[in-house]
Each structure stands twice: as C-alpha cells, then as structure tokens.
Amino acid sequence: MSARPRVRVPETATKGEAVLIRALISHQMESGQRRDNAGNLIPRRIINTFTCAFNGHPVFSCDLAPAISANPYFEFSVKATESGTFTFTWADDDGSVYMDEQRIEVS
Amino acid sequence: MNGLTRRQFGLLLGAGASTLAMPAYLRAQDKPRVVVIGGGPGGATVAKYVAKDSAGAIDVTLINDGETFTTCFFSNLYLGDFRTFESITHSYDQLASAYGINKVTGRAVSVDREAKTVTLADGSTVPYDRLVLAPGIDVIYDSVPGYSEEAAEIAPHAWKAGAQTQLLKEKLDAVEDGQNIVMVAPPNPYRCPPGPYERVSMFAHVLKKKGFTQSKIFVIDPKETFSKQALFTEGWEKHYPGMVEWYGPDVHGGLKSVDVAAGTVETDLDTFEGALLNIIPAQRAGAIAIDAGVTNEAGWAPIDAGSMRSTIDEAIYVIGDASIAGDMPKSGFSANSQAKVAALNIRADLTDAQAFPARYSNTCWSLIETDDGVKVGAQYEPQDGKITALDAFVSQPGESAELRKETYEESIGWYSGIIEDTFA
Numbered sequence: 001m002s003a004r005p006r007v008r009v010p011e012t013a014t015k016g017e018a019v020l021i022r023a024l025i026s027h028q029m030e031s032g033q034r035r036d037n038a039g040n041l042i043p044r045r046i047i048n049t050f051t052c053a054f055n056g057h058p059v060f061s062c063d064l065a066p067a068i069s070a071n072p073y074f075e076f077s078v079k080a081t082e083s084g085t086f087t088f089t090w091a092d093d094d095g096s097v098y099m100d101e102q103r104i105e106v107s
Numbered sequence: 108m109n110g111l112t113r114r115q116f117g118l119l120l121g122a123g124a125s126t127l128a129m130p131a132y133l134r135a136q137d138k139p140r141v142v143v144i145g146g147g148p149g150g151a152t153v154a155k156y157v158a159k160d161s162a163g164a165i166d167v168t169l170i171n172d173g174e175t176f177t178t179c180f181f182s183n184l185y186l187g188d189f190r191t192f193e194s195i196t197h198s199y200d201q202l203a204s205a206y207g208i209n210k211v212t213g214r215a216v217s218v219d220r221e222a223k224t225v226t227l228a229d230g231s232t233v234p235y236d237r238l239v240l241a242p243g244i245d246v247i248y249d250s251v252p253g254y255s256e257e258a259a260e261i262a263p264h265a266w267k268a269g270a271q272t273q274l275l276k277e278k279l280d281a282v283e284d285g286q287n288i289v290m291v292a293p294p295n296p297y298r299c300p301p302g303p304y305e306r307v308s309m310f311a312h313v314l315k316k317k318g319f320t321q322s323k324i325f326v327i328d329p330k331e332t333f334s335k336q337a338l339f340t341e342g343w344e345k346h347y348p349g350m351v352e353w354y355g356p357d358v359h360g361g362l363k364s365v366d367v368a369a370g371t372v373e374t375d376l377d378t379f380e381g382a383l384l385n386i387i388p389a390q391r392a393g394a395i396a397i398d399a400g401v402t403n404e405a406g407w408a409p410i411d412a413g414s415m416r417s418t419i420d421e422a423i424y425v426i427g428d429a430s431i432a433g434d435m436p437k438s439g440f441s442a443n444s445q446a447k448v449a450a451l452n453i454r455a456d457l458t459d460a461q462a463f464p465a466r467y468s469n470t471c472w473s474l475i476e477t478d479d480g481v482k483v484g485a486q487y488e489p490q491d492g493k494i495t496a497l498d499a500f501v502s503q504p505g506e507s508a509e510l511r512k513e514t515y516e517e518s519i520g521w522y523s524g525i526i527e528d529t530f531a
C-alpha cells in the first residue's frame with residue numbers, strides 16, 4: 001500500500017505570527033518485529049525521517065523509530081517571517097521519498 | 108422515587124374528588140390499558156412481560172411502524188457475510204398469539220398527555236393508563252454539514268436497521284480494489300458505542316476476503332477515544348494491517364462537510380475520498396418522545412433510575428435508547444433489561460403485583476474477524492438517583508484465540524436468547 005501525505009498550512013499569516021503546521025502520512029510503519037501467518041518475520045519498513053523546510057531552509061526534522069505506530073502525525077509551530085513555500089519530506093526504509101509542498105502568504 | 112401502587116393511586120384520586128373510590132380507568136373499562144410505542148428490544152419486551160406476567164389483567168397494545176423488526180445488533184455481521192438479512196429480521200406474530208397483545212402496525216404521531224391518548228398517522232386514537240415510549244433514536248442529519256435524508260440514499264448511515272442496512276451492504280459489495288471507504292463516526296451519546304468499530308472490522312473483513320490490497324478504510328471520528336479502542340486497534344493491525352486508518356479530532360482537526368455525490372469528506376486537515384461513504388450523524392431520542400415533551404434540551408428522556416418512569420410525566424415510562432440510563436450504554440441488551448424493570452413497575456402501578464429493587468445488566472459483544480470476538484459489560488443498580496455500573500468487565504488485548512472464539516460463540520447464544528426473550 002502506497003504512502004500518502006496530508007498537510008495543512010494556513011494560506012495566510014501576519015508577519016511574526018506563530019503558524020501551526022500539521023502533517024500526516026498514511027504509512028503502515030512495519031516494525032520488523034511482526035510475524036506473518038507462516039511465522040516468518042515481516043521485514044522492517046518504516047518512515048525513518050521527516051523533515052520540513054521553508055524556502056529551502058530546514059525548520060523541523062525528526063528521526064522515527066520502529067516502535068512508532070502507523071500513520072505518523074506531526075504538529076509544530078513556525079514563526080512566519082516572509083511569504084514562501086514549505087517543503088515536507090518523508091524518507092522510507094525502502095528508499096522511496098514522499099514529498100508535499102504548501103505556500104503561505106505573509107503580510 | 109418509589110412507584111405509586113395501585114392502592115395509593117386510588118387514594119390520591121379519592122382525595123381530589125371525595126366520592127371517587129376507584130381509579131378512573133377501572134370505572135371506564137374493565138382492564139387498565141398499557142400502550143407501548145416502538146417494537147424493538149425495549150418495546151416488544153415490555154409489552155410481552157406486562158401481558159404475560161399480568162395474565163390478562165392488563166390490556167396491552169404495541170404500536171410499531173413496521174410489520175417486522177430487523178435488529179441493528181448483528182447487522183454488522185450481515186455486512187460481513189456472517190448472517191443473512193432474514194436471520195436478523197423477526198415477526199411480532201408470536202407476541203399477539205401467545206400473549207394476546209394488540210399489535211398495531213402504524214406510526215404514532217402525537218401523544219395527548221392530558222387526555223392520555225396516542226394518535227396514529229391514520230387519525231385513530233388509542234387511550235392509555237400507562238404509556239411506554241421505546242422509539243429508539245433518530246439521526247440528526249444536519250449535525251454533519253452536507254448530509255441529509257436524501258443524501259443517506261447515496262451515503263447510508265445504516266444506524267437504523269432495514270433498507271439502509273441493505274443499501275450499505277450493496278455499496279460495500281460494489282467497492283473495488285483500490286477504492287476507499289470513509290466512515291464518519293458519531294459523537295457521544297449514540298446507539299451502540301462499539302458499533303462503528305465493529306462495522307469497520309466487517310468492512311475490512313469483506314475487502315480482505317476478496318484479496319484486496321490497495322483499498323483503505325478511513326474513520327473520521329469526532330471523539331478522542333472510543334469503546335474497546337485498544338482491542339479494535341490491536342485487531343485491525345493483526346488482521347488487516349495497513350487497511351484501517353482511524354483519525355480523532357486532534358489529527359483531522361474537525362469535520363467540515365461531506366459531499367455524497369463527489370464521495371468526499373472534508374476535514375480541517377485534508378479531504379478524504381471514498382467510493383463508499385458511511386455517515387453516522389449525531390443522535391437523539393425518537394421524535395415521538397420529543398413531541399410528547401418528555402425529553403431534555405439534548406433530546407434524551409430523563410427517567411427515575413429505579414423504575415424507568417419518566418421524571419416529567421408519572422403515567423409515562425421511557426426505555427431503551429431514548430432514555431438517559433446513567434452508565435448504561437444504548438444497546439439492545441440494555442433496552443431489554445430496562446424493559447423488564449419497567450414491566451414490573453407498571454404491573455405494580457396497575458395491579459397488586461409487587462415491585463422489587465431494580466437490577467440491570469448489559470454486555471456488548473463485537474466481532475473483529477472470524478472467531479475473534481470481544482466484549483464489554485457490567486451489572487447496574489440505581490445509586491444516588493442514577494443507574495450506576497458495578498462489576499464492569501472487558502476483554503483484554505492479547506487474549507488467546509480459543510478465548511476469543513468462545514467470546515464470539517457466547518454472542519451467538521446471546522443473540523438467540525434475546526430474540527426469544529423479546530419476540531417469542
């Protein structure tokens with residue numbers, strides 16, 4: 001099943017305001033500890049890092065562990081300084097990278 | 108509050124009009140009359156027990172708007188192909204033939220509490236000495252922006268059993284691999300707290316059995332937590348890994364609207380798309396209880412915890428989902444248990460029968476996957492004016508497959524038992 005990001009960033013903000021950013025990814029977060037019906041370990045496959053950058057500069061990043069439950073969700077605040085684009089990146093154990101972008105207008 | 112006995116009731120009337128020695132109903136006709144509105148596990152059970160245990164001393168009329176009754180309980184198992192629709196649909200014939208209950212098929216449209224009469228949709232009126240309201244719930248369509256009675260023909264709630272349940276089954280069976288299902292779960296209080304999550308399990312069971320690997324089931328919930336959550340979450344991960352995504356308000360940020368034609372559920376976080384939307388709105392007592400004026404601002408009927416008598420009208424009892432039953436969840440088991448307490452108190456009101464202290468019980472079983480059953484339940488007693496849980500019990504995560512199978516088998520036995528107790 002493919003992973004799917006869902007991100008929420010306010011469309012507008014006033015300069016200096018703390019804006020709330022919410023980012024969810026649908027992902028099974030297979031821990032590597034579970035066994036299938038035949039008793040074999042199911043290989044680990046998790047989102048191992050999440051990063052958020054604004055206009056190319058990192059503003060938030062986090063490493064994830066196998067114990068984290070499915071569909072990891074992040075919520076954090078960022079101070080709005082100028083208009084621009086947030087870029088969100090999730091890195092999967094299998095080498096895939098999932099991305100999303102959201103613009104914000106700051107006045 | 109203690110129920111008035113027949114003798115006290117007569118005395119009260121006598122005090123008001125000194126020449127009147129007997130209650131009014133005894134002068135007007137031979138037998139006291141009990142009218143029950145609603146033929147579910149609450150109404151059918153109270154009708155049966157009043158008629159049966161009074162052995163003909165009380166005239167009982169049961170008004171229900173359908174010829175037959177399809178139970179919501181086990182309707183999820185019908186969705187999951189564990190039961191047929193016929194096996195969850197029951198007739199009232201036995202109640203009429205075995206206990207002499209007058210069964211009226213029709214809709215009660217108003218209650219005149221002064222005159223003590225019920226008016227039916229066809230204009231006929233039925234007089235009562237005691238009225239039992241057991242109408243179940245109504246869904247509040249506009250509690251979900253974009254939803255309506257018409258929209259329910261496309262995106263069924265199926266929170267009242269019957270045509271809605273069959274429509275949901277049809278839509279479930281039409282889902283193709285890669286298409287999603289979105290459920291909007293209801294806010295508290297609502298009928299059957301574990302019901303939405305058992306339903307999600309049955310959706311997943313059907314998709315899994317067809318070998319689907321690309322479909323997802325999203326649950327958009329207005330609640331932070333839900334009944335038997337640890338058990339359902341564990342079960343979904345075990346049986347349907349990656350298929351079910353449940354989101355509470357801290358993640359989805361609030362439901363904004365649904366568009367049933369487009370198949371979308373918009374939340375503050377994002378828009379969820381589904382080939383099948385199952386929208387379960389907020390609920391309140393069935394309309395007749397509200398029209399009769401025996402409900403509070405939230406649309407539920409306050410009752411005396413020891414008798415199920417309305418705290419607003421002494422001649423009315425309210426049982427089942429429509430009542431505010433303290434710690435008891437709105438379930439078929441609860442409605443059946445409350446019906447027996449009400450029946451005893453009604454007989455004590457109208458005949459020489461003796462009422463005993465109220466005791467209630469409930470268990471809610473849920474099926475997560477074939478032979479993986481779980482349960483939650485308790486005994487209840489009135490305490491400080493409220494129906495209060497004692498001896499609560501709940502299945503535990505990590506239980507053995509044998510125990511889960513036993514729990515499931517117990518639920519099958521319960522179903523036959525309650526149907527027998529209610530309709531036979």
Ligand SMILES: Cc1cc2nc3c(=O)[nH]c(=O)nc-3n(C[C@H](O)[C@H](O)[C@H](O)COP(=O)(O)OP(=O)(O)OC[C@H]3O[C@@H](n4cnc5c(N)ncnc54)[C@H](O)[C@@H]3O)c2cc1C
Nearest residue numbers: 145147149172179180215242243299427428437438439440
């Ligand atoms: C999906 C689902 C699963 C469930 N599973 C379980 C379970 O496993 N175990 C359990 O114990 N409970 C379960 N329940 C809950 C259970 O179905 C209800 O709590 C129970 O049916 C309530 O009984 P009641 O008698 O109060 O009302 P209802 O069962 O709703 O009966 C009311 C009847 O009155 C009729 N009526 C209403 N107004 C009028 C009127 N004005 N005139 C004439 N007739 C009228 C209605 O059409 C209906 O036939 C489940 C519910 C759902 C939705």
